[in-house]
């Protein structure tokens with residue numbers, strides 16, 4: 001039984017995994033890759049991979065290749081070509097021009113410091129100032145931001161965090177396209193209609209949905225899965241020294257990721273990766289996945305052991 005196939009009877013399911021090539025994959029990224037892969041395959045869908053390398057200075061030379069090798073070692077095979085954000089700058093500019101023509105964008109010259117001084121949430125100070133786009137940030141007017149949506153795992157969600165509902169920056173002052181812009185433009189360009197990702201991105205969904213509405217596009221469905229954390233509020237990440245995945249232990253890595261996602265019953269019953277993945281595809285259902293924002297894992301090991309803490 002799949003509870004996430006309701007509105008895609010004609011359209012092919014298209015999902016994706018979108019890592020940033022800022023370093024090798026770790027246990028936390030494997031969980032996101034595996035969950036999106038299993039959801040796509042269980043729905044007979046496509047699974048795409050996209051390199052989120054828009055922030056070039058943060059990217060590490062060769063990290064994209066190592067990420068792809070790691071996916072192959074774990075037999076998470078993607079469909080089609082890998083899309084690189086750094087090659088889509090014209091797409092992002094085209095959408096900005098469209099939004100400027102709709103008068104849905106405005107230029108803002110406020111610094112982070114100025115915004116902090118007025119309480120930390122941007123109040124739309126530059127909306128009526130008609131500043132030139134060049135050399136300034138571009139923000140989306142969010143008069144009536146989307147605040148409610150239904151998450152396929154977590155159910156009805158209401159976003160009330162004022163930071164998530166302020167006029168979103170789509171292009172920074174230094175010219176860099178923002179995550180909120182590129183993720184939506186890429187997903188539209190790639191026909192992505194189902195997104196499975198970590199719940200650390202739950203609140204940003206409000207900005208994404210507001211942008212879909214402004215562009216007149218149908219948004220994808222969203223499934224936000226728990227993230228692996230080393231302690232409460234500390235997501236496992238490169239910044240807190242998550243250990244990179246060892247490709248030689250791909251089977252064990254996948255078993256641990258499946259346990260994390262609530263599939264302990266099948267995790268230890270298969271001794272080849274393909275048998276394990278096939279069993280996981282057959283067993284995939286949302287009511288097994290913990291409806292939690294984070295699950296604490298062993299920070300030193302960067303792995304998941306049974307007996308979850310709360």
Ligand SMILES: [Zn+2]
Nearest residue numbers: 108109110126
């Ligand atoms: Zn401003």
